[in-house]
Amino acid sequence: MKHTLSVLVEDEAGVLTRIAGLFARRGFNIESLAVGPAEQVGISRITMVVLGDDNSIEQLTKQLYKLINVLKVQxxxxxxxxxxxxxxxxxxxxxxxxxxxIEFAQIFRARVVDVAEDSLTLEVVGDPGKMVAIVQVLNRFGIREIARTGKIALTRESGVNTEYLKSLESKL
Known part of the structure; x- marks a missing residue:
């Protein structure tokens, strides 16, 4: 199962290297990785997607907490x-x-950010499923290049689970 981990760390040189090394030593592959400043100065948020069962992710979380610069793992x-x-x-x-x-881009709420004689460059923002869907639709035209960021995530303060609501809508 894919797990999304949100890790708050002190913003210091080498922190990401130590975390990546920990994952490599344990045999985990990081499928997606995004790093950026958090809400506090001097703190960064690392969001990563890792494949593993609940027990192995729990062990990995415990190992992350042993690293000096790791403040919170969720x-x-x-x-x-x-x-x-x-x-x-x-x-x-x-x-x-x-x-x-361009019509497909509008359906997916993508923006055209560059136009050339023989190509278009689109900017797509959304959940990971949307990324897969637009690639599948545009594949028949010939995709030249793709650049993707890693997934970023913040918990919903409202507690509303939109995935659950989507599943209810599909049943109606």
């Missing part, structure tokens, strides 16, 4: 969260296909 996999990714996507676009690609 597994937000089962917690209601707001999750986002950013993707830049360069697609082949001829004069005949350009308008169709």
């Amino acid at each position: 597994d937000v996999t089962e917690v209601p969260c707001v999750e986002r990714e950013l993707m830049l996507l360069k697609v082949n676009a001829t004069s005949a296909t350009r308008s169709e690609i």
